[in-house]
Every structure is written in structure tokens, then in C-alpha cells.
Amino acid sequence: MPIRKDDTPPNRRFGLVNLLLIGFGVLLLVSSFLPNQGMQQVPRVPYSLFVSQVDDGNVRRAYITQEQIRYELKSPPEDDAPSVLATTPIFDMDLPKRLEEHGVEFAAAPPQKPSFITTALSWIVPPLIFILVLQFFARRSMGGAQGALSFTKSKAKVYVPDEESRITFADVAGVDEAKQELTEIVDFLKSSERYTAIGARIPKGVLLVGPPGTGKTLLSKAVAGEAGVPFFIISGSEFVELFVGAGAARVRDLFEEAKKKAPCIIFIDELDAIGKSRAGSMGVVGGNDEREQTLNQLLTEMDGFAAKDKPVIVLAATNQPETLDAALLRPGRFDRQVLVDRPDLSGRKTILDIYARKVKLAPGVDLDRIAQATSGFAGADLANLVNEGALLAARAKRTCVEQGDLNEAIERVVAGLEKKSRVLQADEKKVVAYHEVGHAIVGHLMPGGSKVAKISIVPRGMAALGYTLQLPTEERFLNSKEDLEGQIATLLGGRSAEEIVFGAVTTGAANDLQRATDIAEQMVGTYGMSDILGPLAYDKQGGSRFLGGANNPRRSVSDATAQAIDKEVRTLVDRAHDRALSILRHNRELMESISQQILEKEVIEGDDLKDLLASSVMPEDAQAIA
Numbered sequence: 001m002p003i004r005k006d007d008t009p010p011n012r013r014f015g016l017v018n019l020l021l022i023g024f025g026v027l028l029l030v031s032s033f034l035p036n037q038g039m040q041q042v043p044r045v046p047y048s049l050f051v052s053q054v055d056d057g058n059v060r061r062a063y064i065t066q067e068q069i070r071y072e073l074k075s076p077p078e079d080d081a082p083s084v085l086a087t088t089p090i091f092d093m094d095l096p097k098r099l100e101e102h103g104v105e106f107a108a109a110p111p112q113k114p115s116f117i118t119t120a121l122s123w124i125v126p127p128l129i130f131i132l133v134l135q136f137f138a139r140r141s142m143g144g145a146q147g148a149l150s151f152t153k154s155k156a157k158v159y160v161p162d163e164e165s166r167i168t169f170a171d172v173a174g175v176d177e178a179k180q181e182l183t184e185i186v187d188f189l190k191s192s193e194r195y196t197a198i199g200a201r202i203p204k205g206v207l208l209v210g211p212p213g214t215g216k217t218l219l220s221k222a223v224a225g226e227a228g229v230p231f232f233i234i235s236g237s238e239f240v241e242l243f244v245g246a247g248a249a250r251v252r253d254l255f256e257e258a259k260k261k262a263p264c265i266i267f268i269d270e271l272d273a274i275g276k277s278r279a280g281s282m283g284v285v286g287g288n289d290e291r292e293q294t295l296n297q298l299l300t301e302m303d304g305f306a307a308k309d310k311p312v313i314v315l316a317a318t319n320q321p322e323t324l325d326a327a328l329l330r331p332g333r334f335d336r337q338v339l340v341d342r343p344d345l346s347g348r349k350t351i352l353d354i355y356a357r358k359v360k361l362a363p364g365v366d367l368d369r370i371a372q373a374t375s376g377f378a379g380a381d382l383a384n385l386v387n388e389g390a391l392l393a394a395r396a397k398r399t400c401v402e403q404g405d406l407n408e409a410i411e412r413v414v415a416g417l418e419k420k421s422r423v424l425q426a427d428e429k430k431v432v433a434y435h436e437v438g439h440a441i442v443g444h445l446m447p448g449g450s451k452v453a454k455i456s457i458v459p460r461g462m463a464a465l466g467y468t469l470q471l472p473t474e475e476r477f478l479n480s481k482e483d484l485e486g487q488i489a490t491l492l493g494g495r496s497a498e499e500i501v502f503g504a505v506t507t508g509a510a511n512d513l514q515r516a517t518d519i520a521e522q523m524v525g526t527y528g529m530s531d532i533l534g535p536l537a538y539d540k541q542g543g544s545r546f547l548g549g550a551n552n553p554r555r556s557v558s559d560a561t562a563q564a565i566d567k568e569v570r571t572l573v574d575r576a577h578d579r580a581l582s583i584l585r586h587n588r589e590l591m592e593s594i595s596q597q598i599l600e601k602e603v604i605e606g607d608d609l610k611d612l613l614a615s616s617v618m619p620e621d622a623q624a625i626a
């Protein structure tokens with residue numbers, strides 16, 4: 001879609017400032033030519049002469065100011081000499097007395113008031129300089145497009161969908177439920193009369209909620225494209241600036257512009273930047289006024305549409321719905337919430353299809369297998385994957401993308417780019433090898449829907465020194481207690497192998513332990529899988545299930561229960577650890593032989609790995625405890 005910057009001519013805004021400037025320049029000039037009032041040239045004489053003339057009784061009257069004493073003589077010494085003279089006053093307390101004694105009529109002037117022009121200039125010039133400086137910086141930072149007085153302009157970009165480049169629902173895949181809900185919105189925009197005729201209230205706000213990269217921005221563009229209406233796009237963070245009040249003014253401006261172009265869509269990306277709960281942010285020192293004002297303005301504007309107006313629908317996206325202010329979610333505001341979740345197996349397949357069409361694919365490439373191996377990928381990851389595959393193929397000077405390219409691309413997306421330069425010491429490599437083989441053997445023997453597909457000790461990305469890739473054999477939405485226990489044991493397999501072989505543990509298992517503990521905690525706290533604690537959910541679900549339950553505060557429980565939970569989590573992990581140890585001790589020889597092989601080849605996968613793992617045996621004491 002073509003981007004158009006907002007098109008108010010910037011010149012109009014500068015006009016005023018320049019006019020003011022010129023005006024004051026002229027004033028300054030004029031004032032410097034004006035004679036100082038009441039300062040006609042009078043001959044100056046020494047003070048001593050003035051005093052002696054007073055003493056001689058020759059002075060008729062005197063006019064005393066701070067700068068000079070002007071006096072008139074009764075009779076000038078010569079006929080053509082001036083009768084009015086001036087002198088510079090000195091500090092002389094006796095002067096009034098002396099003047100009085102000799103019968104001089106005298107008056108003093110009040111301290112001189114600053115002239116009108118001086119006052120005006122001192123009030124207007126400093127702010128003017130300030131504005132000019134601001135303007136200078138603003139112009140520089142905005143590339144000259146907008147000026148100082150446009151801080152309150154919304155920076156929204158307007159997309160006007162045109163025929164060839166517009167995005168439609170066909171460009172978005174794998175989020176069918178969200179698409180369905182948004183189809184309704186498209187209908188509102190296209191034929192609002194039909195709804196208003198019956199008296200139905202068209203929703204004003206729709207909140208797209210979901211993890212990053214799942215296509216929220218894309219979906220909202222598709223809504224605009226389907227409805228064929230203008231689309232204002234702005235990020236929540238762009239409202240919030242240095243100046244308190246700028247955000248609110250921008251919101252006002254944005255809605256004004258939008259109303260002119262209605263029916264249209266306003267899309268506020270990253271709504272959480274302005275919509276964070278006000279209650280939650282109390283106690284933060286200062287700095288929240290701005291966001292709060294912006295939020296209030298947004299609420300006001302959303303309440304402000306009248307039903308008879310042409311619809312302006314506000315779409316917003318966030319990946320932290322639980323932090324949003326409750327006021328935003330009330331009816332008449334963002335009362336519709338659309339979940340845009342990570343795609344499932346068939347969703348991933350359709351997304352891959354979309355992007356595979358854009359590259360040259362070798363015949364026989366099986367996208368189903370790629371979709372299977374990418375559980376948990378969001379749409380953006382899949383788009384990235386296909387592109388990585390194409391890059392790999394091009395680098396290898398192939399003319400089309402092959403299955404292997406896509407497979408390698410998966411690993412790249414998963415674990416970051418291959419770091420060939422990172423060299424492990426020989427002894428480190430050995431630890432990593434046993435560690436990964438430990439994962440693989442335990443993982444192979446554990447129940448659950450995944451099979452070990454690859455072991456690698458080639459360092460990747462920032463953190464992973466080696467990895468064991470487990471592929472699910474089928475898409476699973478439900479995990480049994482046994483599955484989860486198996487996952488914990490598998491995660492602990494790495495560390496257990498280190499314990500058995502080297503009698504010591506390294507830091508390499510930190511991430512494994514983290515994940516194992518998380519699973520155990522969820523089993524007890526969320527899934528009610530503990531026999532002792534029963535089917536109670538001790539964790540509070542904050543509506544953030546797709547965010548990995550990052551902040552699940554515990555329900556308020558008694559101390560005894562809290563202790564019991566901790567103990568139960570501990571028991572789960574300990575038991576899994578024992579099972580992993582038992583399995584690996586039982587398969588010690590197998591572990592040795594696979595580790596030797598992997599130290600030679602660095603990577604074992606496919607049928608080789610399958611054959612090797614096939615000879616592993618499950619010891620009796622490591623069976624699942626029913």
C-alpha cells in the first residue's frame with residue numbers, strides 16, 4: 001500500500017512565526033532611532049559651578065533626576081549664553097537644604113520607568129528565541145517535513161488501499177477464528193446503514209490480542225483492504241513524547257482527521273504503551289501523567305462518536321492484554337477482543353503455502369513435514385523460515401529451494417544463526433556430547449507424542465552449545481500427567497548424564513532446570529495434577545495463556561499449603577531426576593557409544609539415530625508411576 005504522509009502544508013505553520021519575527025525586527029530598529037524622550041541637548045557644566053551659582057542666588061528652578069540636574073539661571077552671564085544648563089548629580093544630602101536656603105524652586109523626577117518597547121521586547125524575545133530553537137531541533141529531527149508547532153500533530157500514516165497492492169484476508173492464514181470475527185467488522189464498514197437502520201450499535205473498538213508475529217498488524221491491514229476504506233496506522237508509543245499533553249493533542253488530531261475520512265479504520269499498534277493499567281502504575285515516580293492524559297483523551301474520543309456518524313472503527317493490537325487499563329475494555333470502547341494465536345499444524349501449512357508460492361520451490365518439497373517440525377512458530381517465524389531457506393539455496397547456487405534448505409532454515413530460526421566461529425574446548429565438547437545424549441536417551445524412552453530427531457553439538461546462537469531436537473509425531477493439544485513427567489525427566493536427562501559420567505555438574509543445564517521446574521510448578525499449580533494437593537488451581541490465570549504464563553501470581557494460600565506446593569514440586573522434579581538417572585545408568589554402554597559417535601560427527605540424525613536409540617532399554621524402576 002502506498003504510504004502518504006499527512007499533507008498539511010508546513011508553510012502555513014511557519015508563517016505566523018516569521019511574521020512575528022519581522023515585526024519585532026522593525027520595532028527594534030525604529031526604537032533605536034527614536035530620540036530619548038525629554039533629553040534635548042543642554043550644555044553640561046561641572047557640579048561645582050552649579051553649586052556656586054546656587055550660592056550666588058542665580059538659579060531660578062532645578063529639576064533633579066537620577067541622571068542629571070537641569071536648572072534654569074535667573075540671568076545668564078552673557079546675553080547670548082544659554083539660560084538652561086545641566087550637570088551630573090553627585091551624592092549630596094545637603095543639596096535640598098542648600099536649594100531651599102537660596103529660594104530655588106526644585107522638583108525631582110520619579111525613577112525612570114522602562115519604556116513600553118523595552119517591556120514588550122523583554123517579554124516576547126526570550127520565548128521567541130525558545131520557539132526558534134525548538135523549531136530548529138524539530139525540523140532537524142523530522143527531516144524538514146514538520147515543524148516546531150506540529151508537536152501536536154498525530155504522526156499517523158494513512159494507507160489508502162489501491163487495487164494492486166492491497167492486503168486482503170487471503171494474505172493471512174492460520175488464524176481463521178480471528179478472520180471470521182473481523183469479517184463482521186468489514187461488513188460494518190461496508191454497509192453501516194443496514195445496521196444503524198435497525199438500531200444496532202456498531203462496535204467502536206476491536207482489540208487484537210496475541211503473541212508477537214502472529215499477524216495482528218497484517219490482519220488489520222487486511223480489514224482495511226477488504227472494506228476498501230482508508231487506514232490510519234500509528235503505534236501507541238508514538239503518542240507518548242517528551243511534552244506532557246502532546247500525546248492527548250495527537251489523539252485529538254488523529255480522530256479529527258479520521259472523522260473527515262470516515263468510514264475508515266484507526267489502527268493503534270502496541271496499545272499497551274498508552275493503555276497500561278493506571279492502578280498498576282501507581283507509585284512510579286512522576287512520568288505517568290502524560291500516558292494517563294493520552295489514555296483519557298483516547299477514551300473521550302471513543303466515547304465521542306455519535307451513532308449517526310459514519311463509522312470510524314478503532315482496531316488495536318497488544319500482546320499484553322492483562323496490563324491494559326480496565327476502562328479500555330468497557331462496552332463502547334474495546335469491547336470486542338479477538339484472539340490471534342499461534343497457528344496450529346494446518347494453519348502453519350497454509351501459511352507456508354502462502355510464502356512458498358513466492359519462492360521457487362523444488363518439486364517434491366514436503367511442506368507438511370516442515371509444518372510438523374515448526375510447532376510453536378508464529379506466522380512471522382514461518383515467513384522468515386521460507387526466506388531463510390531461499391537465501392540458503394541462493395548461497396549454494398541452487399535454482400530452487402529444496403527440502404534440506406528448509407530443514408536447515410528451521411534450525412536457524414529456532415536457534416539463531418550457526419556460529420561456526422565458536423569453538424568448544426575438547427573437554428567442553430565431551431560434556432556437551434554426553435549431556436545431549438542423556439536428553440536423547442531419556443526422551444526416546446519417555447511416553448508422549450514426540451520422537452528424538454536429531455542430536456547436535458554444533459554451537460548455535462548465543463546460548464545453546466548443543467541441542468537435542470524432538471519432533472512431535474502428531475499435533476497435540478492435551479498432555480497427560482505421564483507426558484509431562486516424561487518431559488521433566490527428559491529435561492533432566494542432560495544433567496543426569498553429566499552426573500553419571502563426570503560426577504559433577506556444569507552450568508550448561510541451567511535452562512533445562514528452569515524449564516523442568518516450570519513444568520512441575522504448572523502441574524501442581526495450574527493443572528491440578530498432584531494427588532496430595534488435589535484438583536485445585538493454585539496459580540491465578542491472568543488471561544495470558546499464550547504468553548507462557550509469565551506472571552502468574554499464586555492465589556492466596558495458607559502457609560501450610562504454600563509449603564505443600566513447594567514440596568510437591570520438589571517431589572515431582574526429584575522423581576523425574578531419579579528416573580533419568582536410572583535410565584542412563586541402565587543404558588550406560590549405549591550412552592558411551594552414541595557419545596563417541598557424536599564427538600566424531602557432531603551431528604546424528606534420521607535413521608542412524610533411530611537405529612542407535614532402538615537398542616535402549618527401559619529399566620523397571622523408571623516406569624511411569626501410575
Ligand code: ADP
Nearest residue numbers: 171172173212213214215216217218379380383
Ligand atoms: P504482529 O503485528 O502480530 O506482531 P505482524 O502482522 O506484524 O505481526 O506480522 C509480521 C509479518 O509476519 C507479516 O507482515 C507477515 O508477513 C507475517 N505473518 C504473520 N502472521 C501471519 C499469518 N497469520 N499469515 C500470513 N503471514 C503472516
Ligand code: MG
Nearest residue numbers: 216217269317
Ligand atoms: Mg504488529
Ligand code: ZN
Nearest residue numbers: 494508509512
Ligand atoms: Zn540440556
